[in-house]
Amino acid sequence: MSLLDRIKSAFRKAPKPEDDPVVTIFGVSAPLSVMEKAAEAMQAESANRVDYLGKAAIAGHESIAAVRAGDLDKAWDLYLDQKSLYLQHANQWEWNAQDTIALTASLDKNLANILRLKGRHHDALPHVLYWAAAQAHRPSKHHGQKIRAYFNRCKLKNTTLDEVTAFVALSAEHPDLRAIQDKVQEWIARG
Structure with a gap:
């Protein structure tokens, strides 16, 4: 069950407001028990996720260092690794196509720079x-x-x-x- 499905399920199963105080968080009002269940679902969901952005950041730093050292082939490979990690991040979080392309294409400027060099x-x-x-x-x-x-x-x-x-x-x-x-x-x- 996806995170969104779990949150929807928590809202459907929510007790009536007179039994459960209503709270507002980030402009969303819901019974406290629903907010707690949603928070639990988000924590469980994030615990099962891989930190692809963190790994991508490491690859990005290594690629910059490789460019500075003049090892352009290594830098190219590291940028492609970073792009792959960005794709995995976008897939894991179910991004739409436009945002995924924008993220991965952000590295094409760096790839162009290597080719220019x-x-x-x-x-x-x-x-x-x-x-x-x-x-x-x-x-x-x-x-x-x-x-x-x-x-x-x-x-x-x-x-x-x-x-x-x-x-x-x-x-x-x-x-x-x-x-x-x-x-x-x-x-x-x-x-």
């Missing part, structure tokens, strides 16, 4: 575009700056920055790294 600018661009598209629900001028910088490094003569930013805006609804990589390959083929 290796001089692989055409491979780096899709990662920055994916990162920006996945974060479009939280726009930042930083996205535009990164897109411009990575686009300029690619020296695409027959593709404009406006075309690239329009594509990112279109991709924001359903960010797809593979589709973005295909589009960048199309731009590269145009010269």
Whole structure:
């Protein structure tokens, strides 16, 4: 039984308010016994969970250290481990697709940086575009700056920055790294 189902069950089985004082916590009013059962259910649920975010943070710190040490292949692997841990966290907590993609794609900026440091600018661009598209629900001028910088490094003569930013805006609804990589390959083929 999921946590939500247990809480709903506790509300259905709740005694009448005259038998149980009503309390308000975080704007939710319910009988005290229901709040206690909900708290117990949450504690039991969290006791069975793995701390994927903690493990992801460790992988993230190690990847930063690997980049600083110049071990870019190790950093790449650690970022992919971190991404996998983020996915496991999102799955464990039943996140929706948009939030899951936003979390995991946050690492694509770092992956793009590794590719940039290796001089692989055409491979780096899709990662920055994916990162920006996945974060479009939280726009930042930083996205535009990164897109411009990575686009300029690619020296695409027959593709404009406006075309690239329009594509990112279109991709924001359903960010797809593979589709973005295909589009960048199309731009590269145009010269």
